[in-house]
Amino acid sequence: MGRARVAASIAALAVAAIGLAGCSKDSGSGAGDKPEVTLSLVAYSTPQAAYEALIKAFQKTDAGKNVKFKQSYGASGDQSRAVAAGLKADIVAFSLEPDVTRLVTAGLVADDWNKNATNGFVTDSVAVIGVRKGNPKNLKTWDDLVQPGVEVLTPNPFTSGGARWNILAGYGAKSNKGADQQAGLDYLDKLISNVPVQDSSGRASLQTFTGGKGDAFISYENEAIFAQQHGQAVDYTIPDSTILIENPIAVTKNSEHPTEAKAFLDFLFSADGQKIYAQNGYRPTVQGVDTGGVNFPTPSGLFTIKDLGGWTDVTKKFFDTKTGLVTAIEQKHGVATVAASPSASAK
DSSP: OHHHHHHHHHHHHHHHHHHHHHHHHHHHHGGGGOOOEEEEEEEESTTHHHHHHHHHHHHTSTTTTTEEEEEEEEOHHHHHHHHHTTOOOSEEEOSSHHHHHHHHHTTSBOTTTTOSTTTTEEEEEEEEEEEETTOTTOOOSTGGGGSTTOOEEOOOTTTOHHHHHHHHHHHHHHTTTTTTHHHHHHHHHHHHHTOSOOOSSHHHHHHHHHTTOOSEEEEEHHHHHHHHHTTOOEEEEOOSSOBEEEEEEEEBTTOSOHHHHHHHHHHHHSHHHHHHHHHTTOEESSTTOOOTTOOOOOOTTOBOGGGGTOHHHHHHHHHOTTTOHHHHHHHHTTOOOSOOOOOOOOO
16 A cells, blocks of 8 residues: 555656646746737838838837738728728728728727827828939929920829829929919819829839839839839939828727737837838838938928818818819819729738
């Protein structure tokens, strides 16, 4: 019996030791063994390269361990409508504020999404005039773009957020920030008559230009920088009078992983995140951030959407599909002013 008791005790100790070893392994791994999650990022087309770099950097942080991403990129308006129609999204990053406002109205983004130090804007940019290397036609100003025979590329403002910024940049510059509305509209009429094709997004428009179409393109400053960084034969000019482009970002209310989504957002606003944006041509919204050597000059006549009345008034006045002033000009030139049905698929 004594030997039996000793054997039983040894067996019990062995089981206990195995159990303790298992506990030690679990506790030692800690956050490194947290469950893997996948976040869905739905964004406008132009910052794809920036987000791919940002995601890699985030995944190297403690907060980003075991966080994977499903990414979808496209024209800002189309992406916003797709999320409203059911496309899954944990984070939405758009070209302009109304594309987030649409999701607030739909109950998919909290109405306090922009209550932070940067008013919800994660990057800034300005509208620029892009040209072929060496600027063979010497196109530098808004007036240059309406000369006879000059082909200008800009996307369709009824699918692309970037296109709305482009249109409003030219309008604001030639109307003295809206003080002379008719002068601004007359300018847009001449400008659009010089646009041979209106692609669905800013990135598609840039690809059309680098493919050989057009003499100039209007776009975000970051798109022109992107083209140069990727060896495209492109130069660009920042007009003296141009608009400040403000790009919003938000976490959705129905995110399945709100903690991880918020952590990613926090990283985007961090010094490291903002530096990566700057290296991809975007102006940081956080003050004092290292831009990695990229220079962002301030145009002397820089104006904002507020100078033109704010997005609520501007959207109705210019882009209402029935009564908009830009709508009428586009229709006059045979351009489609009704967005296609949204897609609920992601890349």
